[in-house]
Amino acid sequence: MNSLRSRQFLSALAIIFLGILLLGSVLYYVTQHKMLKDEESSLSEAGLELMGFLDFKEDKFVIDSSSKNDFLAFLIKNEFSKLSSEKFAYIQHNDTGNIVWHSQYPFNDISAGRFAKDKRRVFTTFLLTMPAEVDGVDILNPEDTQGRNVSKLDGAENYIVYARGFSYKPSGTYQLILAKSAKTLQKGHDDSIRNLFLLFLISTILVLISQLVSSYFVITPIRQFEKEINKIESGDQQLITKEYPTELSQVKSAVNALINAEKGQKQRYRDALDDLAHSLKTPLSVLQSSAEKSQNDTISSQVERMDDIIAYQLRRAVVNEHGGTIIKQQAVRPVLYRLKESLMKVYREKAFEIKVNVDDFAKCRMEEDDMMEVFGNLTNNACRFCENIVEITATQNGDILIIDIDDDGLGFPDKNPSELLQRGIRADSQSEGQGIGLAVSTEIVEAIGGKIELLISPHVGARVRLHLPM
């Protein structure tokens, strides 16, 4: 249910299902109702016509021979000619309940204008008593089983019945019953159900096809958008650039505006901190110089301390500002090479080598500025303390980039070297401004979810190991 495609598919399926259920029910009801009404009026017309053919002679209902052919045509037209229980008519004496006339007899007998009295009745009769004075029609609900089996039939059956009461004095009152099996209605019902099922099947196939089409037209731009976001995260592009449908173009503008605002804000923040550093350090420089001239060691050492605090707090403020930013993947090698060139220049008088064993694939999620700060601090320390070599090596462990910065100097103090990672502890208290480098680097690395370890290098000096998320 998490994917847009499955949501779209299920909602469409639910709408189709409910829609067909509702539409089908209405269609089914209307169709069934019309069929019933048609059958009812057909039976009603046939009943009235049949009454016109019947004569009462010698206490019997007979067909007048003069209208024999018309009656035959009537029977054929109304399908009474079949010897079956599907459609039939009979006349019953209301008092005695005797069947005095019925339509079920061999067709040849009718053709000969006589009745075969000995033929068995093979039709259903109904427990009805229609009063003769009521000159009307009563149609029974075909769903109610009103009939009883006179002959051996397969179970009870539903019928549509037309009944009409009439009297022949002095013989008494009679009722004419026309009945038709509801089988045809059942067939119509089954057809409707089958049609509804077919409709559902076809609709489902249409939904599936529409899903594929909508996936292409609707989901494709969303996937494209997602790809662009991934590229921004990995640092391959700066902003969302492609054209999108109206609904997504607003999101595109909002995301781009957010990225730009964040970049601008970060730059302004950094510039403000730089200005602050500049304006604080300039008077400190004057103080430092004056203290030197007057040979006042107390002021001089306090100035150094203030400088350390300012440098640490300002750099830390930049680190804390990382929260919520999109950190793109950045290659480590170019930064290390720039630093190598710069540091070789600074330490030109010292005969040593900086080896960078890092390829172009070594990347981590750290901004170039921060990377420069971390590697600058750590490599500078290594250059300062080394004898002959500084070696920087990158390896990958899952999604963590491990960078080792090794030197062949004296290494870290044996007693609790991890204290060096905390603010205010300096291994080299003689050099200005360097004591906070390791602590600031630790804060930057921890802010992006990495860590720093202090180990012993293979050159028997110090090894600073960085674990950086890729």
Place this chain on the structure above:
Amino acid sequence: MRVLVVEDDTDIREQLIDTMKGEGYIVDAAAEGSQGLYFALEYPIDIAIVDLGLPEVSGLEIIRKLRDAGKDYPVIILTARTRWQNRVEGLEAGADDYVDKPFHHEELLARMRALLRRTGRWSQAEFSCGPIRLNTSEQRVLVNDEEISLTAYEYKVIEHLMMHAGEVISKTDLTESMYDDESDRDSNVIEVFIRRLRMKLDPDGTINPIETLRGRGYRFTLTRNS
């Protein structure tokens, strides 16, 4: 030795000028980037100290332009912007070293001496050319181990000539190595100083240390002793 100081803060600039002059440097000081760039390009500077955060023309721009103009003297960045990004940008632009603010003047001087040594402009505090020995830290000149009495201007001329031993030095360059930017300059007095120096260094006229090249300038003829 001529040093260019480009620093916008008056106090720091004045302190630097004092320190440099105390060390015997000729100082050209500029408070603005554009003025600093002019000095950097037009004066015979031996070393420059440039603040990165300058109004108008930035320190980085000064360094880039002077390098583009083919000036190869050492440049030290002086900066309160102590992020590595700033340092690396400065070094990539052509600076040779950096000093973070606040700084110890002794440390800055030590870095300057190291850079001057490195670039061959000042191999050591004391060196000799033939029988003539120059001590730059004490500002003394000895001929055959006997100290010669020199005025401050005479010392500056002989220091400049000996620093660039074997090179042709124009009258203009010599004049500028003697005066800072606030002094009245008179290139005619150079001839007077040269004559006096010849008299003091070579009274017998046997070694002829200073050669006159007509229309071009002067050359210190003795090579530096190894």
